[in-house]
Amino acid sequence: MQKILFIDPEKCSGCRTCESVCSLYHEKVCNPTRARIHIVKWETAGLYVPMVCQQCETALCEVVCPMHAIKRDEETGAMLINYDLCVGCKLCAMFCPFGGINLDTKTRKVLKCDLCGGEPLCVKFCEPKALQYLNATTINLKKRRAAAEKFSDLMKKMLAAI
Amino acid sequence: MVWKRKIAYVNLTTGKVVAKLIPKQIRQLYLGGRGINMYLLYNHIKPEVDPLSSENVLLIGTGLLCGIPALGSGRCDIAAKSPITGGIGDSNIGGFFAPELRLAGFDHLVISGKAERPVYLWINDGSVEVRDASHLWGKDTFETQGIIRDDNQDEEVKSLTIGIAGENRVRFANVRTGMKNSAGRTGMGAVMGSKNLKAVAARGTMDIEFSHPDELLDYCKKMNDVITETRWARAQSKWGTLIIYSNTNTTGLIRTKNFQLNRLEKGEDLEPEVMDRYTIGMSGCYGCSVHCRHRYVLREGSHAPIFAEGPEYTSLGAFGTMVDCKKMETVLVANHLVNKYGLDTLETGGLIAWAMELYEKGIIGKKDTAELELDWGNEEALFELITQIAHRKGFGNLLADGFKTAISKIGKGSEYYAIQIKGMSNLHSDERPTPALALGIATSTRGADHLRSRPAIDLYGLPEELLQEIYEAPVSSDYTSYDGKSRIVRWQELLYAVTDSLGICKFQTVFCAVHAPKWKEFAKLIQLASGMELTKAQLMEIGERIYTIERMFNIREGFTRKDDALPERYFKEPTPIGLPIVKGKKIDKDKFEKMLDEYYALHGWDENGFPKKETLERLALDKEPSHMV
Numbered sequence: 001m002q003k004i005l006f007i008d009p010e011k012c013s014g015c016r017t018c019e020s021v022c023s024l025y026h027e028k029v030c031n032p033t034r035a036r037i038h039i040v041k042w043e044t045a046g047l048y049v050p051m052v053c054q055q056c057e058t059a060l061c062e063v064v065c066p067m068h069a070i071k072r073d074e075e076t077g078a079m080l081i082n083y084d085l086c087v088g089c090k091l092c093a094m095f096c097p098f099g100g101i102n103l104d105t106k107t108r109k110v111l112k113c114d115l116c117g118g119e120p121l122c123v124k125f126c127e128p129k130a131l132q133y134l135n136a137t138t139i140n141l142k143k144r145r146a147a148a149e150k151f152s153d154l155m156k157k158m159l160a161a162i
Numbered sequence: 163m164v165w166k167r168k169i170a171y172v173n174l175t176t177g178k179v180v181a182k183l184i185p186k187q188i189r190q191l192y193l194g195g196r197g198i199n200m201y202l203l204y205n206h207i208k209p210e211v212d213p214l215s216s217e218n219v220l221l222i223g224t225g226l227l228c229g230i231p232a233l234g235s236g237r238c239d240i241a242a243k244s245p246i247t248g249g250i251g252d253s254n255i256g257g258f259f260a261p262e263l264r265l266a267g268f269d270h271l272v273i274s275g276k277a278e279r280p281v282y283l284w285i286n287d288g289s290v291e292v293r294d295a296s297h298l299w300g301k302d303t304f305e306t307q308g309i310i311r312d313d314n315q316d317e318e319v320k321s322l323t324i325g326i327a328g329e330n331r332v333r334f335a336n337v338r339t340g341m342k343n344s345a346g347r348t349g350m351g352a353v354m355g356s357k358n359l360k361a362v363a364a365r366g367t368m369d370i371e372f373s374h375p376d377e378l379l380d381y382c383k384k385m386n387d388v389i390t391e392t393r394w395a396r397a398q399s400k401w402g403t404l405i406i407y408s409n410t411n412t413t414g415l416i417r418t419k420n421f422q423l424n425r426l427e428k429g430e431d432l433e434p435e436v437m438d439r440y441t442i443g444m445s446g447c448y449g450c451s452v453h454c455r456h457r458y459v460l461r462e463g464s465h466a467p468i469f470a471e472g473p474e475y476t477s478l479g480a481f482g483t484m485v486d487c488k489k490m491e492t493v494l495v496a497n498h499l500v501n502k503y504g505l506d507t508l509e510t511g512g513l514i515a516w517a518m519e520l521y522e523k524g525i526i527g528k529k530d531t532a533e534l535e536l537d538w539g540n541e542e543a544l545f546e547l548i549t550q551i552a553h554r555k556g557f558g559n560l561l562a563d564g565f566k567t568a569i570s571k572i573g574k575g576s577e578y579y580a581i582q583i584k585g586m587s588n589l590h591s592d593e594r595p596t597p598a599l600a601l602g603i604a605t606s607t608r609g610a611d612h613l614r615s616r617p618a619i620d621l622y623g624l625p626e627e628l629l630q631e632i633y634e635a636p637v638s639s640d641y642t643s644y645d646g647k648s649r650i651v652r653w654q655e656l657l658y659a660v661t662d663s664l665g666i667c668k669f670q671t672v673f674c675a676v677h678a679p680k681w682k683e684f685a686k687l688i689q690l691a692s693g694m695e696l697t698k699a700q701l702m703e704i705g706e707r708i709y710t711i712e713r714m715f716n717i718r719e720g721f722t723r724k725d726d727a728l729p730e731r732y733f734k735e736p737t738p739i740g741l742p743i744v745k746g747k748k749i750d751k752d753k754f755e756k757m758l759d760e761y762y763a764l765h766g767w768d769e770n771g772f773p774k775k776e777t778l779e780r781l782a783l784d785k786e787p788s789h790m791v
Binding site (some may be wrong): 010011013014015016017020021024025027028029030031032033036041043044045046048105106121124125127128 | 229230231232258261265304308315317318340341367368369370372373375376377378382383386390399442443444445446447448449450451452453457459471
């Protein structure tokens with residue numbers, strides 16, 4: 001079953017633990033600018049949105065790569081960069097509609113989420129569960145239940161009115 | 163690695179900046195953050211300087227563990243000689259500034275002199291620049307951070323900033339970052355204002371390196387699990403520190419109407435559940451798995467719309483119980499005002515509550531307050547007075563200099579009603595039934611304060627076997643008892659000194675959670691992060707060294723045993739209400755003095771509270787000031 005890195009911004013507390021965990025795991029240092037995930041904040045409005053590669057089905061990064069260096073991992077569904085082929089042209093970063101591809105200021109490589117090989121550490125560390133790694137069908141059910149709750153509120157009101 | 167990390171000396175008078183490596187020996191003796199800051203304080207500030215003169219030195223330091231993804235490791239320590247107490251000034255702030263300063267290449271800043279006109283420091287990838295801040299002068303703490311980001315076209319810039327209160331040298335002005343975080347206590351914002359330093363901004367892309375990154379990552383996860391499994395953290399994640407009110411107000415351990423009652427009658431609207439009306443979610447500091455503060459919205463009322471963060475339990479007391487305001491909305495508005503202006507919430511509320519009692523007693527009247535009616539619960543007067551203090555206008559100008567000056571100006575026995583120690587306001591907690599907590603506020607090196615040593619777990623009535631295990635000596639499990647309490651105050655002092663030096667959050671060690679990480683876990687984290695091998699005994703000794711050098715600074719400024727005192731009312735007036743265990747309690751003067759003797763003896767200080775020669779030698783403090791850095 002394909003799993004998806006599911007983001008729920010309403011639960012994000014903005015602590016940026018995901019950023020430091022990501023860089024510590026992949027680069028062995030703490031440095032959010034070298035992380036593959038980033039919390040975008042509207043600080044004065046209290047809105048925090050984790051942004052990370054969506055592992056798109058039609059992945060523009062893959063399409064535009066002149067070296068065919070980006071390929072999907074069949075097991076995890078992650079789009080992976082083959083650094084033996086990558087020439088660092090950054091076209092993938094330019095075309096990604098989510099800003100999901102980051103530029104490593106130290107190594108000058110492009111960086112993107114590889115789902116940690118199927119066990120994303122950001123998910124493991126995310127205490128408020130703003131990041132979850134879920135089966136695609138489960139996500140659907142969660143969304144449907146949230147929507148259904150609105151109907152059930154309405155139903156309660158209707159029943160009370162009778 | 164930790165040995166490559168730097169300290170920058172910035173002279174604002176000359177504009178000169180010098181960067182140096184932090185010597186290994188200083189790390190081993192003081193770790194970082196508060197520890198190194200306290201060493202610098204003793205070494206860089208000459209005796210008897212005016213805290214608001216160019217001779218004071220402002221110290222900013224990140225903790226040794228700053229940057230790790232655990233235990234709220236983003237804490238920053240800010241120190242200088244305090245313009246409120248005249249002793250050590252030291253305040254700790256969360257948020258995201260400290261990691262950014264580290265990523266920008268510095269662990270510590272020593273800021274001396276005074277700039278000719280408003281400036282801010284720009285710290286970016288190994289360089290420090292003194293920049294013009296005339297366009298920032300007069301801006302509030304939120305606006306200032308936004309303008310600095312816009313100027314640098316970078317939304318990831320993190321700033322420490324002062325508001326209008328700091329510019330006006332209100333003696334208890336704070337330093338702020340983000341929407342909520344404040345280095346509230348001891349007036350560090352006034353020191354920044356006196357140096358014409360509006361802000362310190364950092365942006366960095368440099369690595370924070372650790373000795374054993376893979377093991378550190380695993381251990382951080384374990385630490386986060388340990389803390390989030392505690393009931394305290396689970397309650398905090400939902401209600402924040404407001405949850406404390408439910409317990410203390412029910413029991414009768416809270417001060418109301420300054421110090422007249424120890425419970426707030428009809429105080430239901432201040433219960434934590436009330437925040438459901440206003441909150442849109444919780445918010446966390448860097449590397450925190452607890453996320454204890456509300457993001458709240460006020461859509462209605464004369465001050466709406468407001469988006470803000472908080473309020474802490476402290477603000478609930480400052481603008482709720484102490485001034486007898488019984489509406490959460492009052493607290494939410496006042497919390498936003500003090501944050502905007504950059505005022506310490508606790509000192510502001512403490513002073514206003516005192517003024518209200520003086521007004522009630524007729525010690526001051528309308529002619530003193532410029533027609534302001536300081537009746538209990540008058541929220542409009544509260545908001546007005548906050549604004550006056552920040553702008554140094556009207557009666558607010560008198561309060562803006564803090565307790566010491568206000569007491570001497572008002573006179574007429576007003577001192578008796580001031581719930582302050584060493585010139586600094588106490589929290590809205592009532593320590594008359596709790597000798598351990600009372601000793602803690604009396605001996606705190608930075609003035610009346612609950613974050614220097616508060617043994618909060620003393621209130622749980624834990625089994626004595628467990629207390630023995632934690633404190634390694636017999637301690638009474640009765641919180642109204644004096645037995646063994648000097649020991650637990652000292653133990654907590656050492657723990658908090660080390661916690662502040664590691665740069666992690668006090669809520670994620672043994673403050674309110676019994677099973678939270680402490681010595682053993684700290685030692686492991688230090689080893690994995692820095693490679694330094696330290697035992698529990700060595701860590702406790704570091705805590706002792708830090709606390710003793712703070713004491714030495716205060717002694718050099720003329721402090722003695724008489725300054726480790728409680729307000730007279732603690733000995734004279736018994737608590738009027740509360741549960742049977744707390745009702746009718748006051749502090750017994752003789753028992754208190756005995757407890758103080760025990761406490762000094764445990765520290766190796768003499769009967770006047772001065773460290774003995776052998777203690778100084780044991781702690782390698784006998785050659786201070788040694789000017790190693």
